[in-house]
Amino acid sequence: MRAAAHRRQLDTALLAWRQLWHPQPFREARPAWCEQWPALTAALLALSDADAAHLNDDAPAALRWLAAYLPEVDGLLPLIDIPVAENTPPSVPDERWAWEIPGRKRAQIEAFASAVQPGGAGVIDWCGGKGHLGRLLGLAWQQPVHTLEIDAALCADGEQLAGRIGLDHRFLERDALAVADWPRPGQQAVALHACGNLHRRLVEHGAGAGVARFDVAPCCYYRGVNTHYQPLSAGGQLQLSRDDTRLAVTETVTASPRLTRQRDHGIAWKLAFTAWREQVGGVAYKTFKPVPAPWLRGSFADFLANMAVREGLPAPDQRHLDAIEAAGWQRLREVLRLSIPRHAFRRALELWLVLDLADYLGERGYEPSLSTFCDRQLTPRNLLLTARRM
Ligand SMILES: C[S@@+](CC[C@H](N)C(=O)[O-])C[C@H]1O[C@@H](n2cnc3c(N)ncnc32)[C@H](O)[C@@H]1O
Numbered sequence: 001m002r003a004a005a006h007r008r009q010l011d012t013a014l015l016a017w018r019q020l021w022h023p024q025p026f027r028e029a030r031p032a033w034c035e036q037w038p039a040l041t042a043a044l045l046a047l048s049d050a051d052a053a054h055l056n057d058d059a060p061a062a063l064r065w066l067a068a069y070l071p072e073v074d075g076l077l078p079l080i081d082i083p084v085a086e087n088t089p090p091s092v093p094d095e096r097w098a099w100e101i102p103g104r105k106r107a108q109i110e111a112f113a114s115a116v117q118p119g120g121a122g123v124i125d126w127c128g129g130k131g132h133l134g135r136l137l138g139l140a141w142q143q144p145v146h147t148l149e150i151d152a153a154l155c156a157d158g159e160q161l162a163g164r165i166g167l168d169h170r171f172l173e174r175d176a177l178a179v180a181d182w183p184r185p186g187q188q189a190v191a192l193h194a195c196g197n198l199h200r201r202l203v204e205h206g207a208g209a210g211v212a213r214f215d216v217a218p219c220c221y222y223r224g225v226n227t228h229y230q231p232l233s234a235g236g237q238l239q240l241s242r243d244d245t246r247l248a249v250t251e252t253v254t255a256s257p258r259l260t261r262q263r264d265h266g267i268a269w270k271l272a273f274t275a276w277r278e279q280v281g282g283v284a285y286k287t288f289k290p291v292p293a294p295w296l297r298g299s300f301a302d303f304l305a306n307m308a309v310r311e312g313l314p315a316p317d318q319r320h321l322d323a324i325e326a327a328g329w330q331r332l333r334e335v336l337r338l339s340i341p342r343h344a345f346r347r348a349l350e351l352w353l354v355l356d357l358a359d360y361l362g363e364r365g366y367e368p369s370l371s372t373f374c375d376r377q378l379t380p381r382n383l384l385l386t387a388r389r390m
Pocket of ligand 1: 128129130149154174175176177192198
């Protein structure tokens with residue numbers, strides 16, 4: 001499907017189901033849809049821990065499950081089914097390009113490099129850190145490479161790594177948001193996990209500069225978004241808040257069971273705090289500053305006492321501590337289940353954001369296409385936007 005039509009269909013579907021994915025059960029104990037669909041709410045709350053974890057993590061499975069209560073919601077399935085990129089591993093003489101790259105990072109770089117083809121006069125690796133991706137592509141394609149990176153120490157390390165294998169690889173220590181003279185006309189721009197406004201700037205500025213081909217794997221869409229996302233391309237109806245753009249990147253598929261337990265513990269205590277605050281202060285949910293990690297490692301009594309002082313609330317009654325904590329764990333159980341509909345739309349939101357870039361490039365004489373460059377276990381940010389100038 002062409003990017004513009006794909007985006008229009010996602011736009012319509014996301015608008016139609018907004019009441020399911022926009023409210024945050026962490027903040028609202030019962031989002032309005034619970035009243036509209038009581039059978040769905042009851043079925044969600046009755047799910048086992050294992051089923052809830054599975055449905056939170058697997059958007060297609062969740063959409064199929066939801067379709068028993070919400071006819072037509074599974075119409076979203078073909079819209080989030082993205083083809084796997086063709087895989088041509090880059091041919092390099094030996095392993096020296098990969099010195100010092102941690103295992104998972106190296107696997108992501110190799111997967112990205114296997115999914116892209118040469119398509120320009122030289123390569124620019126946008127926000128490239130130590131330039132590992134640029135180094136691999138420069139070596140495999142025998143092309144000059146520039147890595148643009150704001151951090152001087154990363155540039156220095158990257159220059160040294162390139163020097164060790166005698167590669168024509170230069171580093172541009174620049175701010176991607178301000179640089180005017182890069183990328184150069186005719187270059188191929190690659191960007192692996194350049195966050196939010198960094199990848200948007202590449203697309204916007206690079207199209208004007210005459211980049212020959214883009215290969216962009218975006219991440220952290222919320223970076224650089226103030227209150228609302230400003231689409232690059234025209235024609236969509238959907239408006240996304242900063243929190244909505246965050247929803248697109250909240251999976252934790254790479255988290256270990258220990259980290260998951262730690263996360264649940266933190267959420268349960270924060271929920272205990274917000275429920276207690278509502279009781280004593282009579283305030284509906286309002287956001288609070290991040291909780292210092294050491295507060296979550298001590299006792300619940302200390303955690304709540306610290307929060308009360310910081311938020312200007314009376315000291316908690318010691319006799320009720322167990323009940324307050326238990327209420328937090330009960331809320332966590334419900335939040336994990338009532339978040340399933342919201343999480344079922346995560347990938348659709350992410351695709352809408354990437355298709356905004358694709359559509360923008362389509363409007364400017366490029367031929368955009370989307371694929372996945374690796375399995376989501378390696379990184380959930382596995383979408384690859386490729387666009388060739390026609
Ligand atoms: C998530 S890392 C990705 C690095 C590399 N592409 C990779 O996959 O290994 C994002 C990089 O963007 C760089 N960065 C952040 N803000 C920047 C800016 N304004 N201009 C240029 N680089 C920036 C960071 O220093 C970091 O190296």
